Each structure stands twice: as C-alpha cells, then as structure tokens.
Amino acid sequence: MTPAPARLVLIRHGETDNVSRIFRGPEGGQSPLNAEGFVQAARLAQNLKALELPAPRVYASTYLRAQQTAQAIADALGVPLHILDDVHEIDTGAFAGRPYAHLTEFLHEMTASDGQFGFPGGESLAGVGERFHAALLGVLPQPGETVLIVSHGAALVAILSKLLKLDPRETWLSDTHRHENTAVTDLVWHEGGQPEVIRLADAGHLL
Template sequence: MPVPRLFLVRHGQTASNVARLLRGPSGADDPLDPVGETQARRLAAHLATLGLPDPRVYASPYLRARQTAQAVADALGVPVAVLEGVHEIHPGDWEGRPYEHLLTHAHELRQGEGGFGFPGGETLEQVGTRFRRALHGLPATETPVVVSHGGALSAVLATLLGVDAADAWKERRFAHPNAALTELGRHGERWELVRMADAGHLD
C-alpha cells in the first residue's frame, strides 16, 4: 500500500549545477559545494519544524543527494537509507552538454513511439516508472522524505500526476531549484500536489 504523504526534494547545489552542465553516472560522486551545504542545512531546519509523523529519509545513491539527505536526517533524528531507483536520469550521448540544450534542442529528445528521452540514455517514462516502483515499496506507516535530482523529479511527478512527460518537460512544469521541496498527498488512487518546488526556506 503506498504512503499517504510524500516529500520529494532536489539535492543542494553542486559545481556542475553552477556550470549548468548535464552529468551522468560519471558525476555520481560530485559533492555539494558550500552553497549547497548551506541549502541542505536550511532545508533540514525547515523540515524539522513540520513535526512529521514517523519521518524517514531516503536518498539517491549519488553523493550530492546523500549529503543533502544526511543534513535532513540529522535534523529529524533518523538515519539515511539509500533508495535504488530514484537516481538522476541517464543523459546518454548528451552527457556534458549545457542545460540550455534541453530547451533549444528538445526536438532531439523525441524518440519513436512517442517516447521522450536521451539517445543512448533513458527516457522520462523509464525514469518515472523506476522511481514510482521504488516509492511503492516504502512502508505505508512512514512519512518519507526522498532526496533526488531535477530530471528524475520531473519524470516521476509526471508519472504520479498523470501528465504527459514530454509536455511537462517542455513547459518546465515540474522544474525544481536546488534544495526545493515538493509535497504530495494521496487520495484513494490519486496523488495531489500540496506544494510544488517550494524554496521559501532558502530565503
């Protein structure tokens, strides 16, 4: 049974984010930069004020997500668990290309049979499916806080909310600044947004 309440977080800032370059698995060990560390602490302090029932903190296997999650876990007094399946989308042949190409060259990401994703990498649909599968395995009694990545969050939100992934990507509907927080509530079989990509705690 899926959890009734879910928090999704993008990791804090890294040097690659500042350079605005796409990173694949070779960037798995990219750490937070000093700004990212501050963002993680502010995010953690905010989450600690919410009084979440039975909070649990999960992270993508990538270092920047684990570092962000550790700050949150320390503030909530719980451990961090690595959650397979919530890591960043694999950009394949696009690794090293600038973020701007996601908009200016988006036509290159359309694949056969309506798919939308990276040549030599993953589609948004594939990422949304693996991410949703990982969430489905979480105990329903928990309040999970899952620290992931910008592209992966866009993909899973499209999947959970029943939105066309390509349209959402093009419109940047689910774009998350670093350390932004999204909250969802589950009502029967449907997920609903409570707040989306909230970064007010970083001010």
C-alpha cells in the first residue's frame, strides 16, 4: 500500500487581548490567549482530531500564545508538544507600538534593513520566510507523517510565499494568504513534487 503523502499543517495562534490591534514586536512574545482564544484552540483541536491525521507531530513557536494553542492540539491528538525556534512572528522594528492601520497609511515606509519589503528596523517578509524555512527543513514530514506548526500571521504569509514561490510583497498586499486566529493551511507533498495546497487560511471550525 502506498503511504499517505507527507503533510504539513500551518496554523495561526488563537485570539489574545490585543484588541486595539497594535504591533507589539518581540516584546509581545509572552502575551497569552484570552478566553475566546482558548475556545478557538479547543474547536480547532477537535477539528484536527476528527481528521485522523497520520503520525502527527505538533510544534509551536517560542511565543506563549502559539504554545497554548498548540498544547490544545497536542492534547487532542495524544502527542507531545515540541517548541521550534525561528518560526516566531516577524520583528516589526520601528512599527512596534503603532496600529495595524499604519500598514496602509505608511506603506511607503515598508522597507526592511535588507532592502526588501518589510519593517524598517525589523525584518523583511523574505527574511522571515528564509528563517522559517530553515527551521522547517529540520522537521519536515516524511510520507505517511503529518507535521503541525502553530505560528503567527505575518510569519505564515512569509513561509507560504517561500514554499509556493510567490512574491512576498504581492502576497502580503493581496490579502489572499491572511490567516484569522486559528486558521489552517494544509499542504501535502506527493513524491518528487511541489507542495499542493489542500486548504488555505481556513477557519471553518469557528463557524
């Protein structure tokens, strides 16, 4: 019997109390889920459990909100939670403390120190994609395995741009790959092929 294809499930963390939608940067790494965030994580965990994913391994970024979301998933799947470096959120540099709305109003400022699209004084989308991809190479699933990684909004846009060979700036601006809280992107690799998107930024479990 041919094994199931290698499967990668990318997930954004649940809701936090950042209701004012302010860029927090690395200083927000210990922000926990709020009550709604825990409800979202529980719903997602049951959704993933129902899929009966083959040989799952669950990873989370070094940020607390990602770990709390991932713990609910790991518990539902009956597997341990692993912490994975370098899949954390983008460093927003000079935008830390500014509202999300500034992304539109000050789009002309969005150039990182490496000269690519990103945050001045922080990271570029391409740079985040590179560090995330390097971390991913160490845990990639084999045929018949599933790797689930709980990460963050901009970081997920960055890694999907890298994996799917998309332009990071255009992908960011198009909003097609934006993940709501606990949204899921599911990819599979068939032997010798490129990743195939099974579902993209899907939050149907919250409906």
